[in-house]
Amino acid sequence: MKHFTLKELIRSATAQRLGINNTPPASAVKALHALVDNVLDPLRDAWGGPIWVNSGYRCAELNRLVGGTPYSQHQKGEAADITVGSRSANRRLLALIKRLDLPVDQCIDEKGCRWIHVSHRKGRNRRLYMKF
Ligand SMILES: [Zn+2]
Numbered sequence: 001m002k003h004f005t006l007k008e009l010i011r012s013a014t015a016q017r018l019g020i021n022n023t024p025p026a027s028a029v030k031a032l033h034a035l036v037d038n039v040l041d042p043l044r045d046a047w048g049g050p051i052w053v054n055s056g057y058r059c060a061e062l063n064r065l066v067g068g069t070p071y072s073q074h075q076k077g078e079a080a081d082i083t084v085g086s087r088s089a090n091r092r093l094l095a096l097i098k099r100l101d102l103p104v105d106q107c108i109d110e111k112g113c114r115w116i117h118v119s120h121r122k123g124r125n126r127r128l129y130m131k132f
Contacts, residue, residue: 003044004036009056009080014066024057028077032057035078035120039102043118046100047084047093054081054115073105079119087113098129108132 009032015022024032035056044051058066058074073079084093090113097107097118103125108117110132 001033001036002041003051004040004053006032008053009036009077012055012058012062015059015062018065020059020062020065022057022059022062024059024077028057028075031077031121034122035080035118039104039118039120040080040082042100043093043097043102046096049084051082051084051093054083056080073119073121076121078105078121079117081110081115081117083115090114090116101127103127106130 006029010022010024012022014020040051055066055074056079057077058068058072060075063072063075068074082093083090094107094109094113094116097104097116103120104127105119105121105125106117106128108130110117
Protein backbone atom coordinates (compact mmCIF):
# COMPACT_ATOMS: atom_id res chain seq x y z
CA MET A 1 0.00 0.00 0.00
CA LYS A 2 1.90 2.98 -1.29
CA HIS A 3 -0.41 5.37 -3.13
CA PHE A 4 -3.81 4.27 -1.81
CA THR A 5 -5.41 4.12 1.61
CA LEU A 6 -7.81 1.58 3.00
CA LYS A 7 -10.11 4.49 3.78
CA GLU A 8 -10.54 5.53 0.16
CA LEU A 9 -11.21 1.94 -0.84
CA ILE A 10 -13.99 1.63 1.73
CA ARG A 11 -15.70 5.00 1.81
CA SER A 12 -19.03 5.35 0.09
CA ALA A 13 -21.23 8.43 -0.10
CA THR A 14 -24.26 6.16 -0.51
CA ALA A 15 -23.39 4.15 2.60
CA GLN A 16 -22.91 7.36 4.58
CA ARG A 17 -26.14 8.88 3.40
CA LEU A 18 -28.16 5.75 4.19
CA GLY A 19 -26.37 4.87 7.42
CA ILE A 20 -25.01 1.57 6.13
CA ASN A 21 -22.01 0.12 7.95
CA ASN A 22 -19.58 -0.63 5.13
CA THR A 23 -16.77 -1.94 7.36
CA PRO A 24 -15.07 -4.83 5.56
CA PRO A 25 -14.33 -8.18 7.19
CA ALA A 26 -10.66 -9.20 7.57
CA SER A 27 -10.81 -11.28 4.38
CA ALA A 28 -11.88 -8.25 2.34
CA VAL A 29 -9.19 -6.05 3.92
CA LYS A 30 -6.63 -8.63 2.84
CA ALA A 31 -8.08 -8.68 -0.68
CA LEU A 32 -7.99 -4.86 -0.87
CA HIS A 33 -4.31 -4.89 0.07
CA ALA A 34 -3.62 -7.45 -2.65
CA LEU A 35 -5.56 -5.36 -5.19
CA VAL A 36 -3.49 -2.29 -4.35
CA ASP A 37 -0.13 -4.08 -4.19
CA ASN A 38 -0.59 -6.03 -7.42
CA VAL A 39 -2.63 -3.69 -9.59
CA LEU A 40 -3.34 -0.19 -8.30
CA ASP A 41 0.09 0.80 -7.00
CA PRO A 42 2.03 -0.47 -10.04
CA LEU A 43 -0.52 1.25 -12.28
CA ARG A 44 -0.23 4.51 -10.32
CA ASP A 45 3.58 4.38 -10.58
CA ALA A 46 3.45 3.90 -14.34
CA TRP A 47 0.68 6.47 -14.85
CA GLY A 48 2.58 9.12 -12.91
CA GLY A 49 -0.48 11.06 -11.71
CA PRO A 50 -3.46 10.68 -9.42
CA ILE A 51 -5.94 7.86 -9.87
CA TRP A 52 -9.23 8.21 -8.02
CA VAL A 53 -11.25 5.34 -6.60
CA ASN A 54 -15.01 5.83 -7.09
CA SER A 55 -15.94 2.59 -5.40
CA GLY A 56 -13.95 -0.20 -3.79
CA TYR A 57 -15.30 -2.52 -1.12
CA ARG A 58 -19.08 -2.82 -0.89
CA CYS A 59 -20.96 -4.80 1.72
CA ALA A 60 -23.83 -6.86 0.28
CA GLU A 61 -26.45 -4.27 1.16
CA LEU A 62 -24.50 -1.41 -0.39
CA ASN A 63 -23.76 -3.48 -3.48
CA ARG A 64 -27.46 -4.15 -3.94
CA LEU A 65 -28.35 -0.49 -3.47
CA VAL A 66 -25.88 0.74 -6.07
CA GLY A 67 -27.06 -1.88 -8.56
CA GLY A 68 -23.96 -4.08 -8.45
CA THR A 69 -24.17 -7.57 -9.88
CA PRO A 70 -25.00 -10.24 -7.26
CA TYR A 71 -21.56 -11.85 -7.44
CA SER A 72 -19.68 -8.57 -7.73
CA GLN A 73 -16.04 -8.80 -6.73
CA HIS A 74 -16.56 -5.47 -4.93
CA GLN A 75 -18.22 -7.51 -2.16
CA LYS A 76 -15.01 -9.43 -1.55
CA GLY A 77 -12.73 -6.40 -1.67
CA GLU A 78 -11.31 -7.67 -4.93
CA ALA A 79 -12.46 -4.81 -7.18
CA ALA A 80 -12.25 -1.06 -7.57
CA ASP A 81 -13.82 1.42 -9.97
CA ILE A 82 -11.18 3.94 -10.91
CA THR A 83 -10.92 7.11 -12.97
CA VAL A 84 -8.30 9.65 -13.91
CA GLY A 85 -10.86 12.34 -14.62
CA SER A 86 -12.10 12.10 -18.20
CA ARG A 87 -13.14 9.50 -20.74
CA SER A 88 -10.16 10.21 -22.97
CA ALA A 89 -7.71 9.95 -20.09
CA ASN A 90 -9.45 6.78 -18.88
CA ARG A 91 -8.95 5.30 -22.36
CA ARG A 92 -5.22 5.96 -22.05
CA LEU A 93 -5.26 4.42 -18.58
CA LEU A 94 -6.97 1.30 -19.94
CA ALA A 95 -4.35 1.01 -22.69
CA LEU A 96 -1.66 1.28 -20.02
CA ILE A 97 -3.24 -1.51 -17.95
CA LYS A 98 -3.07 -3.75 -21.01
CA ARG A 99 0.46 -2.72 -21.90
CA LEU A 100 1.73 -3.38 -18.38
CA ASP A 101 -0.04 -6.76 -18.45
CA LEU A 102 -1.14 -6.25 -14.85
CA PRO A 103 -2.58 -9.30 -13.06
CA VAL A 104 -6.21 -8.25 -13.40
CA ASP A 105 -8.97 -10.78 -13.13
CA GLN A 106 -11.49 -8.55 -14.90
CA CYS A 107 -10.90 -5.15 -16.43
CA ILE A 108 -14.07 -3.49 -17.63
CA ASP A 109 -14.52 -0.37 -19.73
CA GLU A 110 -17.72 0.96 -18.13
CA LYS A 111 -20.06 3.09 -20.23
CA GLY A 112 -17.54 4.32 -22.78
CA CYS A 113 -14.72 4.68 -20.25
CA ARG A 114 -16.69 6.79 -17.78
CA TRP A 115 -14.78 4.66 -15.31
CA ILE A 116 -12.72 1.47 -15.32
CA HIS A 117 -13.48 -1.54 -13.16
CA VAL A 118 -10.40 -3.54 -12.20
CA SER A 119 -10.27 -6.66 -10.05
CA HIS A 120 -7.62 -8.94 -8.67
CA ARG A 121 -8.07 -12.19 -6.79
CA LYS A 122 -6.03 -14.83 -5.08
CA GLY A 123 -4.88 -17.53 -7.47
CA ARG A 124 -5.25 -17.26 -11.20
CA ASN A 125 -6.18 -13.88 -12.64
CA ARG A 126 -7.92 -14.27 -15.97
CA ARG A 127 -7.01 -10.95 -17.60
CA LEU A 128 -10.52 -10.65 -19.01
CA TYR A 129 -11.00 -7.37 -20.82
CA MET A 130 -14.62 -6.39 -21.32
CA LYS A 131 -16.91 -3.51 -22.19
CA PHE A 132 -20.24 -2.73 -20.54
ZN1 LIG B 1 -16.88 -2.11 -10.44
